[in-house]
Amino acid sequence: MNWDDTTDDLTAPERLVGASADGEDQAVEAALRPKDLGEFIGQEKVREQLDLVLRAARARGATADHVLLSGAPGLGKTTLSMIIAAEMGAPIRITSGPAIQHAGDLAAILSSLQEGEVLFLDEIHRMSRPAEEMLYMAMEDFRVDVVVGKGPGATAIPLELPPFTLVGATTRAGLLPPPLRDRFGFTAHMEFYAPDELERVIHRSARLLDVEIDAEGAAEIAGRSRGTPRIANRLLRRVRDYAQVKADGVITREVASAALQVYEVDTRGLDRLDRGVLEALLKLFGGGPVGLSTLAVAVGEERETVEEVAEPFLVREGLLARTPRGRIATPAAWAHLGLTPPGASAPGAAGRTAGNGQGDLFGA
Numbered sequence: 001m002n003w004d005d006t007t008d009d010l011t012a013p014e015r016l017v018g019a020s021a022d023g024e025d026q027a028v029e030a031a032l033r034p035k036d037l038g039e040f041i042g043q044e045k046v047r048e049q050l051d052l053v054l055r056a057a058r059a060r061g062a063t064a065d066h067v068l069l070s071g072a073p074g075l076g077k078t079t080l081s082m083i084i085a086a087e088m089g090a091p092i093r094i095t096s097g098p099a100i101q102h103a104g105d106l107a108a109i110l111s112s113l114q115e116g117e118v119l120f121l122d123e124i125h126r127m128s129r130p131a132e133e134m135l136y137m138a139m140e141d142f143r144v145d146v147v148v149g150k151g152p153g154a155t156a157i158p159l160e161l162p163p164f165t166l167v168g169a170t171t172r173a174g175l176l177p178p179p180l181r182d183r184f185g186f187t188a189h190m191e192f193y194a195p196d197e198l199e200r201v202i203h204r205s206a207r208l209l210d211v212e213i214d215a216e217g218a219a220e221i222a223g224r225s226r227g228t229p230r231i232a233n234r235l236l237r238r239v240r241d242y243a244q245v246k247a248d249g250v251i252t253r254e255v256a257s258a259a260l261q262v263y264e265v266d267t268r269g270l271d272r273l274d275r276g277v278l279e280a281l282l283k284l285f286g287g288g289p290v291g292l293s294t295l296a297v298a299v300g301e302e303r304e305t306v307e308e309v310a311e312p313f314l315v316r317e318g319l320l321a322r323t324p325r326g327r328i329a330t331p332a333a334w335a336h337l338g339l340t341p342p343g344a345s346a347p348g349a350a351g352r353t354a355g356n357g358q359g360d361l362f363g364a
């Protein structure tokens with residue numbers, strides 16, 4: 001594993017706990033995707049609300065309102081968009097903001113949509129400005145103006161579109177310009193999944209992959225999956241490999257724990273990079289505060305890698321705080337690594353076992 005690669009792609013797929021999809025994920029995910037709202041696990045509120053929106057549209061014989069899904073990668077936005085199409089009995093077209101750089105690209109897609117079709121636009125916040133402006137009119141009036149020619153001789157030819165449902169997905173709803181946000185009839189924010197929901201995701205995927213797993217094995221993987229179904233499914237596949245080669249193929253707590261120790265994913269889902277940052281903060285800087293640049297040099301990473309790849313999860317987990325004076329480790333960080341904060345009395349045996357049994361990998 002080459003951590004330097006993370007600076008080129010800040011959600012580097014080679015991270016076992018990275019939330020964006022790698023090639024293997026893409027191949028397997030199609031088979032693991034829930035096909036209807038009933039199969040979709042968790043996100044109770046979103047499911048209930050979406051169910052109402054879709055049922056009502058079906059009852060009216062109308063095309064569903066445009067839907068905006070926001071939330072971190074791997075939480076099921078693509079899956080939900082496919083479910084929306086399936087529930088409406090409509091075809092789906094999938095594209096993404098970065099793929100639409102010119103208004104003409106969007107016009108070509110929109111003009112070829114069938115009536116009622118679902119257009120899934122991933123990373124909608126990364127669309128170009130002219131395409132975004134064309135989308136406003138398409139969403140509201142099902143019409144676009146195609147500009148032909150350049151300069152003073154340019155003419156706008158209006159083009160009627162069949163009614164369609166736009167499902168936009170974004171990791172950051174705050175980045176969307178308000179006029180675009182306002183044109184969605186329904187907006188849903190996807191939350192990270194609770195451990196029991198991830199356990200259900202894991203059991204379901206294990207069934208589909210024909211892997212035997214017990215309740216404790218699923219709980220062990222769920223706890224390390226960073227609240228994200230995509231990571232849960234990926235860890236399940238790696239643990240399955242281990243179970244096949246080193247055990248009898250059955251995933252128990254012991255097998256899952258031993259496998260994820262091999263892959264350097266600890267009990268809270270921290271990987272080598274995350275732990276490296278925490279270790280440096282605690283051992284070299286007494287828990288901080290320390291500046292981001294200094295911390296990055298200490299772990300031999302780029303600033304951006306530490307800030308954008310490692311820190312968000314550490315902050316979310318309450319292990320690290322970003323303050324105006326620099327980065328600070330929380331008491332939970334000391335406990336997690338089984339270390340004693342300066343000035344505190346040494347922990348007893350219980351304190352030391354609060355670590356994750358991987359101290360040997362990072363021991364000073």
Ligand SMILES: Nc1ncnc2c1ncn2[C@@H]1O[C@H](COP(=O)(O)OP(=O)(O)OP(=O)(O)O)[C@@H](O)[C@H]1O
Nearest residue numbers: 029032033040041073074075076077078079229230
């Ligand atoms: N609620 C869920 N129940 C069961 N499986 C789920 C659920 N949500 C997501 N998954 C699984 O997690 C994987 C990733 O989901 P999906 O591709 O929909 O995420 P995403 O939010 O669209 O990610 P990205 O933003 O990176 O495109 C899929 O294989 C899917 O089967």
